[in-house]
Amino acid sequence: MLRLLVRRAIEGVVVVAATSFVVFLAIYMLGNPIQVLASPDSPPEVIQRVTASLGLDRPWHEQYWRFVVNALHGDLGVSFVHAQPSLALIFGRLPATLELVVFAMIVAVVVGLPLGLVAGYWPRHWSSQAISSLSVLGISVPAFWVGLMLIIFFSLEWRLLPTGGRGATVQVAGIETSLFTLDGLRHLVLPGFTLATLPLAVIVRLVRTGVREQRRADYVRFGRAMGLSPGLLLGRYILRNVMVPVVTVMGLLFGTLVAFAVVTETVFAWPGSGKLIIDSIKQSDRPVVIAYLLFVVVMFMVINTVVDLLTALVDPRVRLQ
């Protein structure tokens, strides 16, 4: 257990260090930012002075070292566009993204689990085949397309829900959230379901495969012979055995969704971290892009490690490997 944790920690540090190095090199080779920062017609001695004061005249390894030291102090530079520390900017937008992700996860589990159970238990039924085909579609269709379709039908055609933006928010435990206002929820539904498409499809497929395997197990055949209803068999016995991989994958999907929110937030003009990053890329706001990249890498490393640890805790067979 401890060895796994130590190995993962070392690996995480290596990956983050490598990412930061590659990113730094990429930016270093893109050219001197002084041309962007200083007005082109300022006299050469001013440019020289600014270059020296920013440390841009130092050799690259010294610049990288300073970048690392600052990063370890939580300083990843100041956004060119917003004139705020880039990390603070990202954390400021994160609650909106997390709200979307949590909503999508809930939808995926609440809808996906029963569908997967049904499709796995009665694989020959036409509805199960339909569920399976739809889940393939859900994995391969780009997220932005799902969002567009939902907007066309629910907002433009039937005028039921808003086309985008975040609704009214209230402060709950110090965090602005739209989960507790009617207007907020109305704005949350379409982007939430758009983001839920991928995890929904993944969970359906996972549960379906799991149930199909379990269905052949002796305990299920015995239960059927005893005359237990399918609902009882599925809900009480099969579900438990299927849940381990589902929980694992849900953990991994969490990180994926935070990243995928980039697309959903762009479609629905949702003011989260994903929208921020797309805007930053378009405006060449490098400090924000770098901060986001490092943040995502660290997030994934932490999530993957936690998921591995949890899996090892829940399933003793994993620990032995």
Add this chain to the structure above:
Amino acid sequence: MKQSLFARIREFADSRVALAAGILLLLACAAALLASVISPQNPYDLSQLDIGSGRLPPGSRSGDGILHILGTDDQGRDVLSAIFYGLRVSLVVGVVSTLVAAVFGGIVGLWAAYRGGRVDAVLMRIVDVQLSFPAVLIALMLVAFLGNGLDKVIIAIVLVQWAYYARTVRAAALVEREREYVEAARCLNYSAPRIMLGHILPNCLAPLSVIATVQMAGAIAIEATLSFLGVGLPITEPSLGLLIANGYQFMLSNKYWLSVYPGLCLIALIGAINIVGDRLREMSNPREEG
């Protein structure tokens, strides 16, 4: 084991869905290749565009008598023609990035399998770490630093996808490496590259082609997503994703056809490639039941 090409096509066509998908795919390729011949107008020749006949709904005729089956965009561009040209860009991105990624990833996978030991461990660790991040995210970050453009998007997709090929080819090559013919080739003192490329690689082509099909659909989807987000292809190389993005701004005023038809086309393309890929996998692994 060896079947004639005709017999293989017959087997492929046993599944009606796969057959339909295959035909659809061929039609898409034909439309992309012949875009300049079959399009009612050249959508990027400004002299042929008439702003006066902009935003016509599907099925209407413009002033010069051209029938716009799928309508026109804000500059009077025929949507159907734009789709044919967009299909061309999307397919080029898909095919080129798939080929480059398959060659690059395939070589890495072969090398890892053949050398084994530390080389293998390090390479596969890199593959594992990369695959734990979502493909779209890596591509997005790469494009953020590379800048946009056709070549940059292809580079980004290759850097995202090589890992899948490396893993697949390595797995296949590990099995092949233990076969007698490799041992025989070693005894003949053939060089490592000759054994890897001439003897092991041909036997890894079946799994490689299956994953290449699926990855091509992925590549097209990634490009479309990047272009939709506005960080992929520039406006001068309008892929299907870019057409959808351009139409998106008019969608809220109910000019839905600008986004919907390129989008349907994209979905059909991705879906068809995936179905064909699925069928190829079934054929290469007959024991797996549907």
